Amino acid sequence: MTDKILQVPSALHRCAGPNCGVMKGISDRWWVMWSSLDERKIPVMHLAQWDEQLAVQEGALHVCGEGCAQKLQSQFMGNVLANRWRKSGGRASG
Numbered sequence: 001m002t003d004k005i006l007q008v009p010s011a012l013h014r015c016a017g018p019n020c021g022v023m024k025g026i027s028d029r030w031w032v033m034w035s036s037l038d039e040r041k042i043p044v045m046h047l048a049q050w051d052e053q054l055a056v057q058e059g060a061l062h063v064c065g066e067g068c069a070q071k072l073q074s075q076f077m078g079n080v081l082a083n084r085w086r087k088s089g090g091r092a093s094g
């Protein structure tokens with residue numbers, strides 16, 4: 001029996017933002033992002049306020065703030081367009 005319970009974080013989270021890599025401290029102003037395919041196989045980017053359960057789900061990206069969220073969104077949009085171009089034979093038309 002002990003009176004003192006140390007609050008040890010179950011997992012350390014690091015920001016997924018490009019050129020960031022900040023470790024999550026006690027700040028709650030973090031965000032969770034993840035992408036998935038909807039029923040028509042369209043890639044969808046999700047953004048949610050920090051939640052421990054969301055943060056540990058497969059494919060979750062941990063984001064320290066708005067700036068990194070925007071970079072990741074931009075990266076996601078780039079990937080989506082790159083995949084589309086690849087599918088249509090490397091050429092984007094109208």
Ligand SMILES: [Zn+2]
Nearest residue numbers: 015020064068
């Ligand atoms: Zn960051």
